Amino acid sequence: MKQQAGALLSSIRIERGSDRKISVQLYMGLREIILTGGLEAGKRLPASRTLAKEIGVSRTTVIDAIDRLVSEGMLVSRVGAGTYVSDVLAPPQTNAQQRDAPKDEQAEPQLSHRFTVALDSFAPRQRLPHKSQAFITALPALEAFPMTHWARISARHLRGNRDEMMGYGPPQGLDRLRRSIASHLNAARGIRCRPEQIFITSGAQQAFSVIGRVLLNNGDKVWYENPGAIGAGNALVANGARLVPVPVDGDGLDVEQGLQLAPDFRLAFVTPSHQQPLGHVMSLPRRLALLEAAKAANAMIVEDDYDGEFHFSDRVQPALKSIDTQDRVIYVGTFSKTLFPSVRLGFILSPGSLVPVFDQVFTSWISGPSTATQAIVSDFMDEGQFATHIRMMRRLYKARYDVLIEAANSLPSSIRVQQTRSGFHTTAYLDPCVDAGALVEQAKGRNVITAPLARYCLAPVEQNALVLGFGSAKPDGIQAGLKILSGLPALDI
Amino acid sequence: MKQQAGALLSSIRIERGSDRKISVQLYMGLREIILTGGLEAGKRLPASRTLAKEIGVSRTTVIDAIDRLVSEGMLVSRVGAGTYVSDVLAPPQTNAQQRDAPKDEQAEPQLSHRFTVALDSFAPRQRLPHKSQAFITALPALEAFPMTHWARISARHLRGNRDEMMGYGPPQGLDRLRRSIASHLNAARGIRCRPEQIFITSGAQQAFSVIGRVLLNNGDKVWYENPGAIGAGNALVANGARLVPVPVDGDGLDVEQGLQLAPDFRLAFVTPSHQQPLGHVMSLPRRLALLEAAKAANAMIVEDDYDGEFHFSDRVQPALKSIDTQDRVIYVGTFSKTLFPSVRLGFILSPGSLVPVFDQVFTSWISGPSTATQAIVSDFMDEGQFATHIRMMRRLYKARYDVLIEAANSLPSSIRVQQTRSGFHTTAYLDPCVDAGALVEQAKGRNVITAPLARYCLAPVEQNALVLGFGSAKPDGIQAGLKILSGLPALDI
Numbered sequence: 001m002k003q004q005a006g007a008l009l010s011s012i013r014i015e016r017g018s019d020r021k022i023s024v025q026l027y028m029g030l031r032e033i034i035l036t037g038g039l040e041a042g043k044r045l046p047a048s049r050t051l052a053k054e055i056g057v058s059r060t061t062v063i064d065a066i067d068r069l070v071s072e073g074m075l076v077s078r079v080g081a082g083t084y085v086s087d088v089l090a091p092p093q094t095n096a097q098q099r100d101a102p103k104d105e106q107a108e109p110q111l112s113h114r115f116t117v118a119l120d121s122f123a124p125r126q127r128l129p130h131k132s133q134a135f136i137t138a139l140p141a142l143e144a145f146p147m148t149h150w151a152r153i154s155a156r157h158l159r160g161n162r163d164e165m166m167g168y169g170p171p172q173g174l175d176r177l178r179r180s181i182a183s184h185l186n187a188a189r190g191i192r193c194r195p196e197q198i199f200i201t202s203g204a205q206q207a208f209s210v211i212g213r214v215l216l217n218n219g220d221k222v223w224y225e226n227p228g229a230i231g232a233g234n235a236l237v238a239n240g241a242r243l244v245p246v247p248v249d250g251d252g253l254d255v256e257q258g259l260q261l262a263p264d265f266r267l268a269f270v271t272p273s274h275q276q277p278l279g280h281v282m283s284l285p286r287r288l289a290l291l292e293a294a295k296a297a298n299a300m301i302v303e304d305d306y307d308g309e310f311h312f313s314d315r316v317q318p319a320l321k322s323i324d325t326q327d328r329v330i331y332v333g334t335f336s337k338t339l340f341p342s343v344r345l346g347f348i349l350s351p352g353s354l355v356p357v358f359d360q361v362f363t364s365w366i367s368g369p370s371t372a373t374q375a376i377v378s379d380f381m382d383e384g385q386f387a388t389h390i391r392m393m394r395r396l397y398k399a400r401y402d403v404l405i406e407a408a409n410s411l412p413s414s415i416r417v418q419q420t421r422s423g424f425h426t427t428a429y430l431d432p433c434v435d436a437g438a439l440v441e442q443a444k445g446r447n448v449i450t451a452p453l454a455r456y457c458l459a460p461v462e463q464n465a466l467v468l469g470f471g472s473a474k475p476d477g478i479q480a481g482l483k484i485l486s487g488l489p490a491l492d493i
Numbered sequence: 494m495k496q497q498a499g500a501l502l503s504s505i506r507i508e509r510g511s512d513r514k515i516s517v518q519l520y521m522g523l524r525e526i527i528l529t530g531g532l533e534a535g536k537r538l539p540a541s542r543t544l545a546k547e548i549g550v551s552r553t554t555v556i557d558a559i560d561r562l563v564s565e566g567m568l569v570s571r572v573g574a575g576t577y578v579s580d581v582l583a584p585p586q587t588n589a590q591q592r593d594a595p596k597d598e599q600a601e602p603q604l605s606h607r608f609t610v611a612l613d614s615f616a617p618r619q620r621l622p623h624k625s626q627a628f629i630t631a632l633p634a635l636e637a638f639p640m641t642h643w644a645r646i647s648a649r650h651l652r653g654n655r656d657e658m659m660g661y662g663p664p665q666g667l668d669r670l671r672r673s674i675a676s677h678l679n680a681a682r683g684i685r686c687r688p689e690q691i692f693i694t695s696g697a698q699q700a701f702s703v704i705g706r707v708l709l710n711n712g713d714k715v716w717y718e719n720p721g722a723i724g725a726g727n728a729l730v731a732n733g734a735r736l737v738p739v740p741v742d743g744d745g746l747d748v749e750q751g752l753q754l755a756p757d758f759r760l761a762f763v764t765p766s767h768q769q770p771l772g773h774v775m776s777l778p779r780r781l782a783l784l785e786a787a788k789a790a791n792a793m794i795v796e797d798d799y800d801g802e803f804h805f806s807d808r809v810q811p812a813l814k815s816i817d818t819q820d821r822v823i824y825v826g827t828f829s830k831t832l833f834p835s836v837r838l839g840f841i842l843s844p845g846s847l848v849p850v851f852d853q854v855f856t857s858w859i860s861g862p863s864t865a866t867q868a869i870v871s872d873f874m875d876e877g878q879f880a881t882h883i884r885m886m887r888r889l890y891k892a893r894y895d896v897l898i899e900a901a902n903s904l905p906s907s908i909r910v911q912q913t914r915s916g917f918h919t920t921a922y923l924d925p926c927v928d929a930g931a932l933v934e935q936a937k938g939r940n941v942i943t944a945p946l947a948r949y950c951l952a953p954v955e956q957n958a959l960v961l962g963f964g965s966a967k968p969d970g971i972q973a974g975l976k977i978l979s980g981l982p983a984l985d986i
Contacts, residue, residue, distance in 0.1 A: 020680065028683065035818055072811065073777030088778040109846045110759075110791065112710045112733070119850075122857040130660035142655040151651045158644045162635040166833035167623035187513065190521070202695040202837070205860040213731060217605045234858035238706060240605070266603075284566035285581040298603065318565060325528055340659035342864040344695070353602045357612070364615040365727035367698040371835040373863070 009033075009046070009054050022057055027065040034074050034085055041090035045075065045083040114218060114240060121237045123230045123458065126451075134481030135450045137277070137425045137469030140337045141396055149385045153376050160375075169371030171362040173200025173347070177378040181333070181347060184381060188309060188390075190318030191331065197350045199358050202369045204306065204334040204346040208232050210366060211302060211330055211348065212239030214357060215267060223258045223268035227456035229276040232269060232304060241267070245459040248275055252282030255289040268294060268301045272320045273308035277456045277467040278427050279420035287320050294328045300351075301329045307337045309390045311422040312398040327351040335377060337424075337471075338390060345369050345377060397424045403475045404468070404482065413486035417468070424471030427453060428485070430464045439485065440466065448481040502526075502539070502547050515550055520558040527567050527578055534583035538568065538576040607711060607733060614730045616723045616951065619944075627974030628943045630770070630918045630962030633830045634889055642878045646869050653868075662864035664855040666693025666840070670871040674826070674840055677874060681802060681883075683811030684824065690843045692851050695862045697799065697827040697839040701725050703859060704795060704823055704841065705732030707850060708760060716751045716761035720949035722769040725762060725797060734760070738952040741768055745775030748782040761787060761794045765813045766801035770949045770960040771920050772913035780813050787821045793844075794822045800830045802883045804915040805891040820844040828870060830917075830964075831883060838862050838870060890917045896968045897961070897975065906979035910961070917964030920946060921978070923957045932978065933959065941974045 012029035014022055033039050045051070048066065052059040066083055069075040076086045111119070132139055157165050172178070178195035185191040201207040216222070218240040224233055226245035233243055244265065246258040253270050268290060272282035282290075294301050303320045311317065321331040331349035339345070350358045362368070380386050401420070408417040408428070418427040428450075430436055436452040443450055453465040466485070470478055505522035507515055526532050538544070541559065545552040559576055562568040569579045604612070625632055650658050665671070671688035678684040694700040709715070711733040717726055719738035726736055737758065739751040746763050761783060765775035775783075787794050796813045804810065814824040824842035832838070843851045855861070873879050894913070901910040901921070911920040921943075923929055929945040936943055946958040959978070963971055 024680075028685075031683070031815075035816055086777070088781055109793070109844070109850075110708070111850065112706070112708055112713075114710065115707050119853065122853065125857050127661070127664050127856060130662075131656050132660075139656075139660055142659045145655075145659065147651060147655075151648065154651065155644065155648065158640060158647065162638070162640075163624050163632075166635045166638065166835050167625075167632055168620070168834045169623075171620050187517075190524070192521075202699070202862065203860045205858060206695070206699075209858070213605070214608050215603070215605055217607065220605075231858055231860075238854075238858050284579070288581055300602070322524075323528055341661045342659050344860065344863045351602070357602075357604065360612065360615065361731075363620055364618050365698060365702070365724055365731050367696045367724075367837065369695065370837045370863070370866070 009051060012055055014055065014057060023061045023064040023068075026055065026057060026061060027068045030065060030069060031074060034069070034089060039085050041085050041087050043085050045085065047082070115238070118237050118240075121243075122234045124455075125230050125234065126455075132472035134448055134473035134477040135466075135468035135470060136472055137451065137467055138336075138341065139469065139472035140340065140424065141393065141400075141471055142340055144393065144396055145340055146385060146389055149383075150376070150380065153379045153383075154372075157372050157375050157379075165372045165375065167371070168367075169374065171366065171368065172359065173198065173362075173368055174371060174374040174378060176382075177374045178347075180378045180381040184386070185319075185331075185333075185349065188316070188387075189305065190316075190322035191349070192322075193349055197352065197355055199348040199350060199362055200368045200374060201346045201348060201366075203336065203344045204304065204332050205231055205235050206366075206368075207332045207346050207348045208235035208302070208304075209239060210358075210361060211267075211332075212236045212241060214354075214361060215300060216240045217266075220266035221262045221264060223253065223262065223265050223270075224458060225253050225270060225275065226458050227277055227453055227461060228269070228458070229271065229304065229306075230456060233458065236267075236269065243458055245457070247461075248278060248280070250280050251286045252280055253286065253290065255286060255293050259293055263297065265297055265299050267299060269304065270301065270320070271304045271306065273305050273311075273317060274420070274423040276304070276306065277425060277451075277453065279418055279423065279425065281317055281421055282320070287323060290320075291324065291326060291328065295326050299328070303329050303331045305331060305333055307423040309338055310394050310397050310424065312394065312401065313421065317421075321349065324351075327353060330354070338386070338393075339377065339380075343373060343377070345373060397471060400424065400470045400473065400475065400478060401426070403478050404470050407479045407482045411482060411486050411488065413488065415482070415486055418465075425467060425469040427463075428466045428468050430466065432464050434464060436464055436466060443481075443484055446484050448484045450481075450485065502544060505548055507548065507550060516554045516557040516561075519548065519550060519554060520561045523558055523562060524567060527562070527582060532578050534578050534580050536578050538578065540575070608731075611730050611733075614736075615727045617948075618723050618727065619948070625965035627941055627966035627970040628959075628961035628963060629965055630944065630960055631829075631834065632962065632965035633833065633917065634886065634893075634964055635833055637886065637889055638833055639878060639882055642876075643869065643873065646872045646876075647865075650865050650868050650872075658865045658868065660864070661860075662867065664859065664861065665852065666691065666855075666861055667864060667867040667871060669875075670867045671840075673871045673874040677879070678812075678824075678826075678842065681809070681880075682798070683809075683815035684842070685815075686842055690845065690848055692841045692843060692855055693861045693867060694839045694841060694859075696829065696837045697797065697825050698724055698728050699859075699861075700825045700839050700841045701728035701795070701797075702732060703851075703854060704760075704825075705729045705734060707847075707854060708793060709733045710759075713759035714755040714757060716746065716755065716758050716763075717951060718746050718763060718768065719951050720770055720946055720954060721762070721951070722764065722797065722799075723949060726951065729760075729762065736951055738950070740954075741771060741773070743773050744779045745773055746779065746783065748779060748786050752786055756790065758790055758792050760792060762797065763794060763813070764797045764799065766798055766804075766810060767913070767916040769797070769799065770918060770944075770946065772911055772916065772918065774810055774914060775813070780816060783813075784817065784819060784821065788819050792821070796822050796824045798824060798826055800916040802831055803887050803890050803917065805887065805894065806914065810914075814842065817844075820846060823847070831879070831886075832870065832873075836866060836870070838866060890964060893917065893963045893966065893968065893971060894919070896971050897963050900972045900975045904975060904979050904981065906981070908975070908979055918960060918962040920956075921959045921961050923959065925957050927957060929957055929959060936974075936977055939977050941977050943974075943978065 048062045051062045178198040182195045222241040224243040244262040247254045321329045334346040414431045416429040420426040450466045541555045544555045671691040675688045715734040716739045717736040737755040740747045814822045827839040907924045909922040913919040943959045
């Protein structure tokens with residue numbers, strides 16, 4: 001026994017230079033041995049003096065570690081008879097062999113069937129390095145954000161009433177933020193709604209997940225723009241959706257083709273203000289046709305208005321929701337582009353008929369974003385900073401767009417940049433013979449990040465193109481980036 | 494036509510004192526009329542001069558509103574022939590009657606079957622007013638939080654690198670926060686793990702939702718402590734769980750009874766460090782029995798360690814995860830109690846076998862909490878503020894607990910306060926003849942908030958009790974509150 005114990009205990013490594021106290025290291029080392037059966041249940045531990053000598057630590061240290069293990073129940077002290085490994089650690093009779101089986105023989109974890117199916121259906125999503133540069137799609141112009149105002153409001157709230165700012169807020173979201181958003185939607189997107197219809201989420205992705213959870217049975221068909229947004233599609237798939245890729249043309253989602261592919265659709269997911277990723281605006285006739293199709297199928301529509309504020313002209317195209325007389329559109333908004341991505345704030349504008357359902361969802365199990373952040377955003381809106389910022393960003397993105405178009409026109413290449421009327425991304429069409437994937441890799445090697453259109457496609461499309469974001473790129477970066485994509489000599493960015 | 498138009502148009506209300514510009518009011522009023530069919534497709538609009546006179550606004554205002562509607566596609570200008578309501582607004586032939594049906598005749602929204610079942614199964618959850626007071630359960634001692642340090646770190650990050658702080662961070666969470674958490678778990682909870690096993694979520698609720706989504710088939714049985722936490726149970730139900738209420742005694746969840754009720758369980762949900770809401774610590778034999786039962790059933794265990802840091806003695810009971818040699822425990826942590834609720838930060842510590850799955854989940858569709866907040870928390874931990882704060886809070890909660898126990902002992906009443914060794918809530922047992930619900934209402938009328946134990950029970954239990962939180966209550970509030978609960982004269986709080 002002494003030899004065996006000696007061998008075991010000498011396996012305990014004590015690092016003298018470590019941050020962790022020696023008695024803690026000893027405690028954890030002994031624990032490990034006991035748990036893995038190296039010292040069996042009912043066996044007596046060597047005397048503390050012996051342990052101290054074998055391991056090379058003080059007796060006090062050993063006693064300290066033993067005390068911890070006794071209070072935890074791993075060891076039992078018998079008065080006058082020593083310290084023993086607790087009987088509770090005895091393995092059950094039937095499993096004596098299994099106990100010694102190495103961990104990697106453990107059965108593979110069982111995932112739910114639904115999730116195993118979903119795993120196969122997820123569109124691969126690249127989470128790029130997030131430097132502001134040409135032609136990153138998702139980043140707005142962070143350097144232009146009025147951080148001074150934001151920081152001022154933020155500091156005010158950190159000094160404010162602790163119960164309000166640090167506690168649990170109302171589950172549907174802060175009342176005054178819901179009011180600020182309702183006012184804003186009215187003025188900017190032409191939507192009339194009550195604050196009670198608005199539910200604050202941790203970004204749009206949570207909104208899509210919740211909507212999917214509430215509305216979709218496993219395998220329910222969802223009309224999905226093809227090409228279309230990647231993350232949103234995955235959120236719906238994760239909740240049981242069978243996405244039906246519906247072609248998109250210059251007027252947006254092709255409703256006629258949708259009706260041919262899936263007349264029995266449950267949900268349609270659209271980006272009417274600025275098709276993600278192609279950039280088109282959904283025409284009014286198409287919008288009306290979509291509403292009509294939804295009515296005939298008793299389906300709902302999710303409107304993802306991710307950057308509808310950034311229209312280049314003053315003539316704003318109102319949201320689809322604003323002509324939704326049948327109350328079938330669930331409008332999802334986000335502050336990721338209008339403020340910045342890490343604010344992680346989005347919202348669901350619920351049709352009246354679903355308000356009681358979402359009320360219960362948010363009360364029962366959803367917890368949304370930070371109350372303090374919600375209060376900051378609300379003030380930022382009410383003080384007028386939000387509207388001012390959006391106006392400035394419209395001009396900035398329009399200016400960057402102009403640089404992009406002009407650069408494209410002046411280059412002797414066959415890249416055709418799609419015109420767009422809003423936002424900060426568009427499509428660049430390539431010659432059919434150009435290998436888009438290879439071009440993306442080459443450009444990446446020269447520090448220009450772009451994505452092949454194929455990445456946004458659930459089903460293949462004819463067009464050979466790249467998606468270019470220009471929100472976070474400076475004008476010279478745009479020009480240089482386009483030169484690089486055109487295969488022309490340009491200084492690396 | 495003139496008369497009809499006149500009647501319609503005089504229904505447009507213009508508020509001169511309103512914030513909204515008159516032309517916008519007119520635009521929205523006309524739009525509404527067009528959309529609801531008051532002015533039919535193809536009909537000609539009265540001349541702008543007429544409209545101006547009828548409605549009582551300037552002709553310029555009318556032209557402005559009409560221009561907007563034309564650019565939107567609602568109206569069409571025919572040169573030399575006037576302005577007409579666009580033909581696209583013509584209702585489809587078959588639905589002429591339906592178009593005029595009032596909205597409330599629309600079919601009830603169809604929810605998913607799964608969700609309809611879940612709706613019935615949700616445990617009602619009260620979202621209380623969140624004032625710090627006796628005996629609110631969920632709030633920690635907000636007034637004791639070192640906001641100065643937090644604000645300092647926060648300000649530093651707001652001034653920092655914009656791409657990092659404002660952009661999209663890595664989907665699994667900020668690397669340095671994952672490392673800080675791994676170190677902390679090692680030191681404070683006895684858990685050895687790699688940062689790659691840690692996934693940052695928007696609070697623990699999102700963690701429970703994701704786990705349910707990934708592991709549970711519809712109707713899968715989940716051992717659920719009875720009484721037990723409310724929100725977590727709902728998150729699992731929302732993802733298909735059939736919760737099996739398993740009794741709890743002084744040693745925690747009764748594994749034997751669990752095996753009788755549901756030997757084929759898929760998941761067990763436990764709060765081993767501090768039973769929510771009764772306060773017991775799960776004994777070591779029970780922990781081992783639970784691990785053994787999970788192995789036999791090829792089930793997983795979710796450990797909800799919501800306040801395991803706040804042990805009153807220095808002898809910390811390590812987490813269940815720390816003895817999980819089979820890697821079946823999914824440990825969920827939260828900063829809601831150790832920092833404050835509105836920080837909305839939690840994490841999943843994944844078994845090694847599930848790391849690739851969670852990697853894909855977080856990359857494909859989950860977006861977690863604010864990157865900036867993650868960075869602040871990471872620094873707060875690395876600077877040692879977190880450990881200091883927890884040590885102080887242990888002492889504070891122990892002191893408040895002592896006040897509670899002493900007050901209970903000194904009162905001539907039959908309220909028996911359950912002893913506990915950690916955290917900031919416990920149970921107060923009442924005489925069987927006392928109506929707990931009525932007592933809760935009376936106390937609420939005197940500004941003492943408490944919850945009947947029954948609210949935490951999926952299945953009825955024998956004990957008649959209240960759950961008392963003392964984290965956010967000051968000593969005199971605790972004393973006065975207990976007097977009020979005992980039916981004794983006390984000044985209202």
